[in-house]
Amino acid sequence: MLFYSFDILSQLSQFVGEYLIYLHPGYNIFNTLVFGIILGIVVILIIKLFQFLKKDPKDLLIPIIPFILFGSTVRALVDNGIYPLNYILITPGIYFLTGFITIIALLLSVYIERRTTFDYRYTMFIIGALLCLPNILNIPQLNFIAFFEVLGAWLLASSPFIILRNKWSLIRDKFNLSVLMAQLFDASATFIAVTFYGYTEQHVLPNALNSLIGTALVMYPLKITVILFSLYIIDTYIEDRTIKNMLKLAILILGLAEGLRDVLSLSIGTYM
Secondary structure (H helix, E strand, O other): OHHHHHHHHHHHHHHHHHHOOOOOOOOOHHHHHHHHHHHHHHHHHHHHHHHHHOOOHHHHOOOOHHHHHHHHHHHHHHHOOOOOOOHHHOOOHHHHHHHHHHHHHHHHHHHHHHHHOOOHHHHHHHHHHHHHHHHHHHOOOOOHHHHHHHHHHHHHHHHHHHHHHHHOHHHHOHHHHHHHHHHHHHHHHHHHHHHHHOOOOOOHHHHHHHHHHOOHHHHHHHHHHHHHHHHHHHHHHOOOHHHHHHHHHHHHHHHHHHHHHHHHHHHHHHHO
């Protein structure tokens, strides 16, 4: 019985190591579902935190960008062998690390604001900027051709929504437009990397659609449809301002983090 128990534990450990906590790239249905559940729980806890602090998540739209850049630069440097490949620096470890640091910075910034009246958003931005500075200094020379290809594709995809924003109530709100543009940035990075540089999509659904249709252009209608529908549902059926804005901020973070990681990995990798 003892040996049988050890065998079960060994198989369970192997399964978790292979399909959940892994050192090779790519996602599968199992870890996608698990990470989604964990993300949902974390978002709920963060909503409670914002309600306790009496702060609006929307106010973090700019201050949180350096923290997103921190996580994305770490992943890009790991992808290209500049930082070591270990559990804390890849998914899901890097998300926990970045999230933990961000929450500590938020609490510290609010504390400083209450003691000095210095706006907590400025403190957060400064902490985040200092945090990601070492990563930026470790980035080798970039392939700016790849970088500007992604930037050009993103501006081309975003321009219709920027032009039409005043005629469409859903994206008239700057926060909603920012959420959509963050996700379009991720779509643009994926499209350029897969189409022109031989990269492959790691996420389950986009990879399946890309294989089915035969082009990474599918990322654009997929992102636009899902994000606009999500924004509509949030604005229509959620009344609590903190919950509403936290959900939007979470969607923005996911898109911007993945997009920055992809464009940096591509720009570093194609240069090296």
